[in-house]
Amino acid sequence: MGPSAVIEKEMPQTERPITFLRGSEDGDIRSRFEKMIRKAQDSICESIEAIDKIGKFKEDVWSRPGGGGGISRVLQDGAVWEKVGVNVSIVYGAVPPEANRATKASSSSDQKPVPIRFFAAGISSALHPKNPFAPTLHFNYRYFDTDAPKDVPGAPRQWWFGGGTDLTPAYIFEEDVKHFHSTQKKVCDKFDPAFYPRFKKWCDDYFYIKHRGERRGLGGIFFDDVNDYDQEMLLSFVTECANSVVPAYFPIIEKRKDMPFEEHHKAWQQLRRGRFVEFNLVYDGGTKFGLKSGGRIETVLVSLPLSARWEYDHKPEEGSEEWKLLDACINPREWI
């Protein structure tokens, strides 16, 4: 039995289906969410290819025998980005309770371990540029629901939204970080002035690499298990969040992608990518869920950078540009 005998549970597909759903009504939240993330995937990928000029996305369409499927798009070794993944997945079925628990950012261990039937759909993406002055971007918007409990007649479906967009630079350009956070705030403020402060702090707390005492980057917004607002309002909110990825990030890329740099800048970027790997493999809820639930592994780990570095006991010189970045990862700042 050779390596080719390792059959991924997911089946590759040659064609993109119009929908991964079975029997959902057109106006249903599941169907509308699927349409939204697929449209976002198309338009963001188009914008990326337009800036990169050289890199082209490779697409993998897969279906999950248990229910649903997804479209993975990866651009590798472009002119601007060394690796970009933009994935959508729309899956449903029954999950083991421990996998279900791993999806939640805050693990509540007093939850009852009963298997549940779920629907989970999301778009998730990480963009790792080549230039060490150009920041990595990560975003992820997802909708999750479970079937209405059968033993309670008329009981509603349980549902929630999650997501966020965050920036991980190796060097701080104050104007870039301000622009990025301002764009997030503007979107948030259209819905609720409480959103930005709440989701900004949530982001700083979530992307915390506990064993380092550092955040992965300079934050943005993050939220999980949000269902304490009107469902329509939240759907509009995550739609606008996804639509703000391009205006929040691409002007920064345009400014930084061709900046001259030296080898030591690249080495520092690689060290910070090591932190990105540490966060994703050790703490990230989505990655943990993917690893435990036996998701398509290349999709689960596509957010990892093309390359990363671990130097023993590296400490940037006090006051240096590297030190300033580290300081902001240790002590999150208000950028606006």
Added chain:
Amino acid sequence: MGPSAVIEKEMPQTERPITFLRGSEDGDIRSRFEKMIRKAQDSICESIEAIDKIGKFKEDVWSRPGGGGGISRVLQDGAVWEKVGVNVSIVYGAVPPEANRATKASSSSDQKPVPIRFFAAGISSALHPKNPFAPTLHFNYRYFDTDAPKDVPGAPRQWWFGGGTDLTPAYIFEEDVKHFHSTQKKVCDKFDPAFYPRFKKWCDDYFYIKHRGERRGLGGIFFDDVNDYDQEMLLSFVTECANSVVPAYFPIIEKRKDMPFEEHHKAWQQLRRGRFVEFNLVYDGGTKFGLKSGGRIETVLVSLPLSARWEYDHKPEEGSEEWKLLDACINPREWI
């Protein structure tokens, strides 16, 4: 508060103490185990510097306010190795039950969560060569005990040994892998003919990257929580295991360190190092214990390679040298 304000719980020391123990008798197992691992650290580091010629170890001595301490030695950017860590640690105190559980390879969730007083000492090392034809080596030998239960008069101390030595090449040279496994078997056979088959299989099972369906490398020996033999016999066994690191590995390094290679060989080595990182951060018991227990982070993560790589959906061509390595990681072989 800048990055310099992050105080590691461990205190750096300027001088190596004669012992990290407090009040142990000279003939005590704890003291003898400490002497053994410190002697092994000295002689292995000496051998490494002798082959590398350019690289020199940097030493960090640290003490743990709760009890004990350690010596971390790291060689970076040598001629032969790009990163080598050889650490000893001798620590004792009270551990939270969840950290205690993480040290065990097989997690038994029916264990009662009571805090225990422990003693843990070990030598651990990872050697990552530059040349893609020269394999990475990892070894680790440790002794663990807990205080005798106070409520049972005359009850003995609980103790166990663990450890192993394993080889992680990017390319297979049959003669190298055979030599490596033969050396392990020879040491095992001196003590019990059942050791090698048992510990070889344990190694294949332990270094399994479940989400990939692959082992990290080509194995060797591994065992954990072993106490079902005479304590003196096991102490001699782990001593001989530690002493066999040089004869098992260094002849391979001598043969491979200067082999000519091309860029694609190096890229494949970097991809396999990505798997090494995945195993260590997601599955390795020692790393998990270190991350959860708040151990000195630079020591806990020193086994990570200097650099690693993640390409999306990389599949070696069937029948290629890369494919053969992957095949052996998926389907463990008997090498002797």
